[in-house]
Amino acid sequence: MTSAREAVLGAVRRALDKVPAAPTAAGPSPARPDDWTAAERVERFRAKLEGVGGVVHEVADAAAAATLLGELRDAGGWSEVAISDEPLVAEVTGGCGIEGFDGGSDRTRLEACDVGVTTAQFAVAETGTLVLLSSAERHRLTSLLPPVHVALVPLERVVTGLGDALGHARTAGDGSPPPLVTLITGPSRTGDIELQMVMGVHGPRDLHVILIGAAS
Amino acid sequence: MKLPETASNMAHLNANAFGAAARAALEDQPLRSALAKATDTFADRRGRVLDEMPAWEELRTHGNAIKAEALSRLDHHLAHFVREAEARGTKVHFARNRAEACQVVEGLADRLGARTIVKSKSMVTEEIGLNAALEARGLEPVETDLGEWIVQLAGETPSHIIVPAIHKSKDEIARLFQEKLGTDGDLDAEELTAVARKILRGTYLEAELGISGVNFAIAETGSFLVLENEGNARLSTSLPRVHLAVMGLEKLLPRWQDLETFLRLLPRSGTGQHLTSYQSIFTGPKQSPEDEGPDEVHVLILDNGRSAVLEDDVARETLACIRCGACLNVCPVYRQVGGHAYGSVYPGPIGAIVTPQLVGTESAVPLPSASSLCGACRDVCPVKIDIPRILLHLRGKVVERMPTRAPLERLGFRMWSLAARSPRAWRIATRVGRPLARLAASPSGVGRLARRLVPPLQGWTHGRALPRAAKVSFRERYARREA
Ligand code: SF4
Numbered sequence: 001m002t003s004a005r006e007a008v009l010g011a012v013r014r015a016l017d018k019v020p021a022a023p024t025a026a027g028p029s030p031a032r033p034d035d036w037t038a039a040e041r042v043e044r045f046r047a048k049l050e051g052v053g054g055v056v057h058e059v060a061d062a063a064a065a066a067t068l069l070g071e072l073r074d075a076g077g078w079s080e081v082a083i084s085d086e087p088l089v090a091e092v093t094g095g096c097g098i099e100g101f102d103g104g105s106d107r108t109r110l111e112a113c114d115v116g117v118t119t120a121q122f123a124v125a126e127t128g129t130l131v132l133l134s135s136a137e138r139h140r141l142t143s144l145l146p147p148v149h150v151a152l153v154p155l156e157r158v159v160t161g162l163g164d165a166l167g168h169a170r171t172a173g174d175g176s177p178p179p180l181v182t183l184i185t186g187p188s189r190t191g192d193i194e195l196q197m198v199m200g201v202h203g204p205r206d207l208h209v210i211l212i213g214a215a216s
Numbered sequence: 217m218k219l220p221e222t223a224s225n226m227a228h229l230n231a232n233a234f235g236a237a238a239r240a241a242l243e244d245q246p247l248r249s250a251l252a253k254a255t256d257t258f259a260d261r262r263g264r265v266l267d268e269m270p271a272w273e274e275l276r277t278h279g280n281a282i283k284a285e286a287l288s289r290l291d292h293h294l295a296h297f298v299r300e301a302e303a304r305g306t307k308v309h310f311a312r313n314r315a316e317a318c319q320v321v322e323g324l325a326d327r328l329g330a331r332t333i334v335k336s337k338s339m340v341t342e343e344i345g346l347n348a349a350l351e352a353r354g355l356e357p358v359e360t361d362l363g364e365w366i367v368q369l370a371g372e373t374p375s376h377i378i379v380p381a382i383h384k385s386k387d388e389i390a391r392l393f394q395e396k397l398g399t400d401g402d403l404d405a406e407e408l409t410a411v412a413r414k415i416l417r418g419t420y421l422e423a424e425l426g427i428s429g430v431n432f433a434i435a436e437t438g439s440f441l442v443l444e445n446e447g448n449a450r451l452s453t454s455l456p457r458v459h460l461a462v463m464g465l466e467k468l469l470p471r472w473q474d475l476e477t478f479l480r481l482l483p484r485s486g487t488g489q490h491l492t493s494y495q496s497i498f499t500g501p502k503q504s505p506e507d508e509g510p511d512e513v514h515v516l517i518l519d520n521g522r523s524a525v526l527e528d529d530v531a532r533e534t535l536a537c538i539r540c541g542a543c544l545n546v547c548p549v550y551r552q553v554g555g556h557a558y559g560s561v562y563p564g565p566i567g568a569i570v571t572p573q574l575v576g577t578e579s580a581v582p583l584p585s586a587s588s589l590c591g592a593c594r595d596v597c598p599v600k601i602d603i604p605r606i607l608l609h610l611r612g613k614v615v616e617r618m619p620t621r622a623p624l625e626r627l628g629f630r631m632w633s634l635a636a637r638s639p640r641a642w643r644i645a646t647r648v649g650r651p652l653a654r655l656a657a658s659p660s661g662v663g664r665l666a667r668r669l670v671p672p673l674q675g676w677t678h679g680r681a682l683p684r685a686a687k688v689s690f691r692e693r694y695a696r697r698e699a
Contacts, residue, residue, distance in 0.1 A: 026473070176499060177497060183497075190363075
């Protein structure tokens with residue numbers, strides 16, 4: 001008996017037997033944005049992300065990020081904070097006296113905590129999108145389960161277009177794409193009940209991005 | 217004419233009842249206003265994001281070219297995908313049809329000793345009737361997309377590709393939750409959503425297997441992408457020990473680079489967003505025990521009638537569809553009758569061409585005709601599928617395969633053709649025909665009876681008046697004036 005695999009591949013091959021190959025469409029995507037200046041990138045990133053309900057902060061350095069994070073904690077009344085394994089996260093949370101726990105290792109605690117802090121490997125100005133790579137940081141659950149997600153992003157990681165970030169992701173895991181590339185553009189949302197927009201349906205309700213290094 | 221009722225390769229198929237179901241939907245005022253609101257909202261949002269994208273036509277052309285390339289060498293790209301995915305530790309399965317596909321999932325669930333299975337939105341799993349198959353084995357598949365969850369709780373089927381529960385009002389949903397979950401009967405959208413969040417969080421944590429769909433698969437890296445707004449796909453593919461992605465074999469793109477164009481096309485077309493909240497691109501399972509995510513990643517590739525579509529030069533591009541839903545929102549038929557009338561997992565213009573090809577035209581006879589051929593679907597389609605052309609092509613197939621229907625129609629058109637080719641025959645035919653046509657259009661009892669009984673007059677006059685032919689034709693008047 002032929003396996004389903006051979007049968008399906010064979011059926012596809014036979015179906016295309018007399019079909020000429022269409023020309024290759026390899027090449028850059030149209031509508032790639034031109035290179036923007038650093039200031040333009042930050043402006044565009046903010047406009048796009050805030051347009052979908054994210055909040056963008058700009059601070060001068062890691063110390064200022066810590067101060068800001070402390071203020072957000074006090075305002076939000078956070079007590080339990082999950083953190084990823086990126087050194088910048090430990091530095092900034094430590095800087096404001098937050099004792100974070102490793103969000104990748106304790107699911108029950110993660111499920112009950114108030115906020116998850118990660119970085120992002122890229123921030124895409126074109127669409128206001130964070131790009132996180134599993135090869136660089138354990139972001140999978142920490143950026144997803146808590147009701148609030150805070151992402152710390154050094155300014156040099158803000159790139160112009162989706163293609164810039166995806167191009168890097170393509171080889172980020174030892175020449176291959178890493179097991180998981182996550183693109184995040186705003187909080188979790190649904191319009192499934194009478195099209196009314198509701199945030200935080202399954203993932204975070206609030207998304208804060210702290211851009212570090214901006215002339216604030 | 218009696219039409220066959222079911223075909224075996226699509227669950228919940230009832231496409232031959234389109235006429236009756238559409239008439240019933242037209243009487244349902246709340247449904248029609250919900251549909252109007254939803255379709256207008258999405259069409260408006262789409263228009264607004266496209267205003268900011270001057271290169272839209274170039275993008276569509278590129279999307280179309282990538283799909284044409286992918287489909288014309290799909291055998292090659294599938295083999296490439298399998299090689300790359302397996303090299304990175306993904307387990308790849310194939311299924312010829314619905315039954316085989318369900319068996320693969322059941323086998324996996326058995327091996328895991330799974331009971332609870334979380335699912336994020338996947339139309340292919342609806343096509344194969346996966347939930348019913350799993351339930352029959354005592355397993356508990358749970359839809360986690362909010363709209364799909366609502367539809368599952370109600371024991372119904374989705375009515376829109378993007379907003380599955382668009383046919384239900386907030387109050388109906390509140391009453392449904394009250395009945396099934398014991399919540400208060402007057403919750404608002406925020407509160408209902410919070411209820412779903414709370415219940416489903418528990419479900420993700422206890423599920424052994426997470427099932428997702430696939431929006432795009434990449435041949436050159438063995439990766440696949442899942443796109444969403446809610447985060448339920450991320451949870452379903454992160455918390456359970458095993459992730460299974462189910463895809464139709466047409467989802468392949470040759471290159472990683474191709475994603476960029478499709479990420480620009482799909483969200484803009486579907487929901488009018490620049491990008492949906494989340495995209496996850498998966499390439500194999502975790503690489504070390506400290507990593508997060510499932511231990512195993514499986515991909516199930518389904519044929520179920522698709523390879524036969526590839527053979528058809530006109531219809532092949534049906535498989536280029538990226539299921540954005542834009543054609544539904546602009547379709548004058550869908551906008552009035554909604555998704556359920558189509559009696560298929562795939563509604564609207566795209567459904568009208570996909571369904572007959574997957575299940576056989578004789579099991580979906582009315583669908584190729586459920587269109588005015590206005591062309592709005594073709595104009596919005598992000599990959600430029602010429603849906604009206606394929607509809608006509610399929611109408612031809614229906615006639616070829618329905619000999620019981622063909623003779624009368626053929627006779628009619630043969631007579632028309634004779635008359636239209638000879639001025640003399642035309643004159644005679646119109647002279648005889650005109651009084652009859654006037655009688656049929658008249659308010660008299662005979663006219664009413666004729667309109668009700670003579671085919672195809674009933675269809676034409678059901679919703680509009682038959683125009684009354686003039687007593688004297690233009691030609692006759694012209695001839696008289698000359699004299
Ligand atoms: S046919 Fe085109 S417009 Fe319709 S769902 Fe498919 S991709 Fe979208």
